[in-house]
Amino acid sequence: MGGTAPIRIGTRGSQLALAQASEVRSRLMVAHGLDESDFEITVISTSGDRILDRPLSEVGGKGLFTKEIEEALLDKRIDIAVHSSKDMATLIPPGLYLSAFLPREDVRDAFIGRAAPTIAELPQGARVGSASLRRQALLKRMRPDLEVVTFRGNVQTRLRKLDSGDVDATLLALAGLNRMAMADVATEILPVDSFPPAPGQGAICIESRLGDERTxxxxxxxxxxxxxxxxxxxxxxxxxxxxxxxxxxxxxxxxSGDTLSLHGMILTPDGTRLHETRLTGLVADAARLGEEAGRQVLDEAGAAFFAGWAGSVR
Incomplete structure (x- = not known):
């Protein structure tokens, strides 16, 4: 880069996070004819990585996976931050924005079973671990008899817990397994229509400072x-x-061409009640369609839908 400072990429330190940061670096190298030496990958420990004994909602929510990285970005200790899009809060700190998204990976969830290869074949009362309230609710909707427990940690940690017998099965994003060449651990790939993904699942995003023309x-x-x-x-x-x-x-x-189709869903944590909508419109109206879909499910669910489970945890 002709003596200019290297581009500092901030990321969490898990194997998956490093794979995502490396993918961003590789794409930037190809796009701009740069060398690996033109970049520095800076690992930043986040509260979400350190606090593993409590559900996220008890200690601050999904922002715990981004807070320290965003602070480093605002302080100019890094130039860009690489995140899993599904970890991003809807409100971005002032002075920052989501500047780019890489091509999306597979959005589906992967089931990894030890007691049985599929959810349907799990024995009555089997224990399934998940850190996602969405996955927990969808599982309970499919199999109310299952014992669904909170299961925190990175991919490797969860698989170790699974192999040690803490639970009989778990669920992970197929995108992450693909990025780490670990898709073979999945025993069932769940259909997207009946087991829809989290918003942003499968997409790597880049966060930048507003007004930073170089990046x-x-x-x-x-x-x-x-x-x-x-x-x-x-x-x-x-x-x-x-x-x-x-x-x-x-x-x-x-x-599909100029058309965008959106499937949105909201559930109670126990999976007993579900409201969903499917909207189609112009690609140019993407954000408006998303807002309208949210309004529709809220109107259909009613205020009572949220009563009694506002304190439920992921």
Whole structure:
């Protein structure tokens, strides 16, 4: 880079987070003819990585996976931050924004069973571990007899807990397994229509400082427009529902030409009640469609839908 300072990429330190940061670096290298030495990957420990003994909602929600990284970005200790889009809160700190999205990976969830290879074949009362309230609610809807328990930690930690017999099965995002060349651990891939993903699942995003023209020019070259459009709809849906780690929400937007289709869903944590909507409109109206979908499910569910489980945890 002709003697200029290296581009500092901030990331969490898990194997998956490092794989995602490396993918961003590789795409930037190809797009701009840069060398690996033109980059520094800076590992930042987040509260979400350190606090593993409590549900996220008890200690601050999904923002715990981004807070320290965003502080480093604002302090100019890093130039860009790489995140899993599903970890991003709907409100971004002032001075920062989501500047790019990489092409989306598979959005589906993967079931990893030890007691049985599929959810349907699990024995009565089997224990299934998950850190996601959405997955917990969908599981309980499918199999009310299952014991669904909170299961925190990165991919490798969860698999170790599974192998040690803490639970009989768990669920992970297929995208992450694919990025780590570990898809073979999945024993069942769940259909997206009946087991829809979290908003943003499968998409890597880049966060930048507003007004940083140097990094804006770099990341613009690797931004995938279809993914950015789909996530504009999904994140608008999430924002309209005031989505948090206390809220079981699913959303999946797909594009076909100039048309965007959005499937949005909200459930009670026990999975007994569900409200969903499917909207289709123009790609140019992605955010408006997401907001409208959120309004529809809220209107259908009614205020009583949220009564009694506002304190439920992820």
């Amino acid at each position: 804006d020019g770099l990341v613009a070259a690797i931004c995938d427009a279809p993914t950015a459009t789909a996530l504009a709809a999904e994140r608008a849906f999430l924002a309209r529902l005031d989505g948090s780690c206390r809220t079981p929400i699913a959303a999946h937007a797909t594009l």
